[in-house]
Amino acid sequence: MRAVVVDAFGPIENAAIREVPDPVPGPVDLLVEVHATAANYVDILLMGGRHQSKPGLPFIPGKGPAGIVRSAGAEVAGFAAGDRVVAMCEPAGGFAELISVPAAQCHRIPASMPFEDAASMALVYDTAWFSLRERGRYADGETVLVLGATGGVGLAAVQLAKALGAKVLAGVASASKAGMVREAGADAIVDLAREDIHDSLREQVHAATGGHGADIVIDPLGDAIFDAAIRALAWCGRLVVVGFAAGRIPTIRANYLLVRNIDVSGLQIGDYRRRRPDLTARCFEEIYALYEAGRIAPLPTRILPLEKFADALAAIRDRTARGRIVLTQNRRG
Secondary structure (H helix, E strand, O other), rough: OOEEEOOOEEEEEEHHEEEEOOOOOOOOEEEEEEEEEEEEEHHHHOOOOOOOOOOOOOEEEOOHHHOOOOOOOOOOOOOOOOOOEEEEEOOOOOOEEEEEEEEEHHHEEEOEEEHHHHHHHHHHHHHHHHHHHHOOOOOOOOEEEEEEOHHHHHHHHHHHHHHHHEEEEEOOOOOOHHHHHHHOOOOOOEEEEOOOOHOOOOOOOOHOOOOOOOOEEEEEOOOOHHHHHHEEEEEEEEEEEOOOOOOOOOOHHHHHHHHOEEEEEOOHHHHHHHHHHHHHHHHHHHHHHHHHHHOOOOOOEEEEEEEHHHHHHHHHHOOOOOOOOEEEOOOOO
């Protein structure tokens, strides 16, 4: 089969497409014919050896491929050849024509959902769901501040929080992108580019909430934005750390948690997939139910052939991508 192969950690340009042996599934695995896989920032981290889940070399990058089950292992129940699934592979493997994945990590996609939509929604919507439902303990009608709201996880979190009934504040660093998050459902915009963000972020949140603050903050940014956002939490608010795209990994003085009765938690979603496949299944059931009801939709998505994987990842690395990029197979014969 054809696959993108990483022989040594480094820049994305080091990887190449070549022929490799077909995977051999075990008794609890599904062999999935891949039709579409999104390009993600995490792919760049994995390929550079900078992710906490460091794969052995050589490896095939790509997370969350969508496709058709070719065969099921002898001990697999509930799946059969022909089923349409999204495969939440860990740590990677989706930039290939075939992938072998434990059946517990695969989830059926709706009959009406194109593979490109399933791949586009993978990783970002389940991350948003776990941030809101599991780590953030969202309750009906709460206010959710989504930082980095124009990114993949951010836009998904805006849509999902709105679909769940939240008042949604979207943190953006560029006024030109405000329309994008309003279309996704944001009720108000928080300008992350304002001077003195340490005070101005809280001022904006309090102005939008009548002084209440944000019940939940979803933070994929870190750095000074984290420092400012934690001051904008409501009493008994929860801040969920998703990443550090802005740079510095922040720290916090524990007495602040005590005085404000606030929680700060982290989300490493790969652990949930491995340790709580039951909860992951519930996650996808709700996401797909909202999709079929028309309450959430894939983010704006650009489709490229697998051969353009380096271009796709470069656009993400260089922050020129708009929305999601999904790689599809040009199948032979």
